Amino acid sequence: xxxxxxxxxxxxxxxxxxxxxxxxxxxxxxxxxxxxxxxxxxxxxxxxxxxxxxxxxxxxxxxxxxxxxxxxxxxxxxxxxxxxxxxxxxxxxxxxxxxxxxxxxxxxxxxxxxxxx
Amino acid sequence: xxxxxxxxxxxxxxxxxxxxxxxxxxxxxxxxxxxxxxxxxxxxxxxxxxxxxxxxxxxxxxxxxxxxxxxxxxxxxxxxxxxxxxxxxxxxxxxxxxxxxxxxxxxxxxxxxxxxx
Amino acid sequence: xxxxxxxxxxxxxxxxxxxxxxxxxxxxxxxxxxxxxxxxxxxxxxxxxxxxxxxxxxxxxxxxxxxxxxxxxxxxxxxxxxxxxxxxxxxxxxxxxxxxxxxxxxxxxxxxxxxxx
Numbered sequence: 001x002x003x004x005x006x007x008x009x010x011x012x013x014x015x016x017x018x019x020x021x022x023x024x025x026x027x028x029x030x031x032x033x034x035x036x037x038x039x040x041x042x043x044x045x046x047x048x049x050x051x052x053x054x055x056x057x058x059x060x061x062x063x064x065x066x067x068x069x070x071x072x073x074x075x076x077x078x079x080x081x082x083x084x085x086x087x088x089x090x091x092x093x094x095x096x097x098x099x100x101x102x103x104x105x106x107x108x109x110x111x112x113x114x115x116x117x
Numbered sequence: 118x119x120x121x122x123x124x125x126x127x128x129x130x131x132x133x134x135x136x137x138x139x140x141x142x143x144x145x146x147x148x149x150x151x152x153x154x155x156x157x158x159x160x161x162x163x164x165x166x167x168x169x170x171x172x173x174x175x176x177x178x179x180x181x182x183x184x185x186x187x188x189x190x191x192x193x194x195x196x197x198x199x200x201x202x203x204x205x206x207x208x209x210x211x212x213x214x215x216x217x218x219x220x221x222x223x224x225x226x227x228x229x230x231x232x233x234x
Numbered sequence: 235x236x237x238x239x240x241x242x243x244x245x246x247x248x249x250x251x252x253x254x255x256x257x258x259x260x261x262x263x264x265x266x267x268x269x270x271x272x273x274x275x276x277x278x279x280x281x282x283x284x285x286x287x288x289x290x291x292x293x294x295x296x297x298x299x300x301x302x303x304x305x306x307x308x309x310x311x312x313x314x315x316x317x318x319x320x321x322x323x324x325x326x327x328x329x330x331x332x333x334x335x336x337x338x339x340x341x342x343x344x345x346x347x348x349x350x351x
Contacts, residue, residue, distance in 0.1 A: 012299075013327055082126060086127075090120075093140045095226065099332050200245055209247060
């Protein structure tokens with residue numbers, strides 16, 4: 001059962017597929033640094049859509065998500081975008097906690113695990 | 118290998134089963150908001166027992182656990198309850214770190230991965 | 235598909251193998267408490283090499299890593315050691331965030347998931 005790696009960098013890969021399980025790296029809003037938590041969440045979820053697609057799956061196959069907010073007071077703002085993005089009936093498990101992130105311009109980070117469809 | 122989702126909400130599912138692997142959402146002490154770290158841990162672990170049971174497994178099949186404490190000084194208090202709950206010889210891997218949680222009345226959050234027995 | 239547990243303690247196991255997937259507990263620098271983030275990272279990664287070896291695999295099979303730093307300002311210092319350790323072309327997915335850890339002498343914690351080779 002060989003591993004399939006996607007967008008392989010020197011520090012990390014953006015996706016690793018192991019059997020029928022797809023893992024993404026923690027995604028930050030590289031298209032919206034310094035933007036609001038809503039806009040960062042939108043950028044990240046669109047990035048995750050792209051990674052899942054490259055891996056041959058999509059958000060209907062989400063298993064779990066971990067969300068880190070650098071300021072937990074943006075919880076509701078992030079959730080509005082999240083709730084609109086997930087598919088009714090196909091929501092993953094989730095944990096969301098507060099942690100500072102690697103760079104201050106990024107205030108939201110999301111990593112997911114999904115199944116191959 | 119279809120995903121089986123349990124307690125499916127609009128934001129998240131409380132459990133997703135993928136093949137032989139069971140993932141729970143991060144659990145907080147909805148039965149003991151504002152209580153001590155011990156009491157919150159007890160409430161959460163009983164909640165996890167229930168979710169594992171709904172999924173068709175139990176704590177002897179735990180693979181891994183992630184524990185977030187909003188105040189790491191409650192580490193020993195949480196551990197006392199944890200140590201009494203896990204099954205000798207069948208302990209999962211674990212990571213426990215400090216992170217503020219979504220609501221201040223919750224000071225402990227635990228997510229687990231388990232196998233179908 | 236029985237679980238294989240390695241270094242089983244009363245609180246946690248250091249490794250659990252489920253099918254072809256290997257999970258490690260969050261590792262701290264028990265060989266370098268209070269040392270610099272570089273030295274702690276080196277100690278942890280060598281510890282992870284040992285655990286993967288006990289499980290019958292190695293770092294070329296890494297799927298994902300979660301890294302917690304008690305002070306995110308040590309991000310670059312940790313990365314220097316990390317970047318030298320991972321295998322070109324075989325990097326895992328990764329998330330790295332700031333969280334205080336269980337004991338103040340430990341400032342870096344790393345947990346990984348890997349495949350059996």
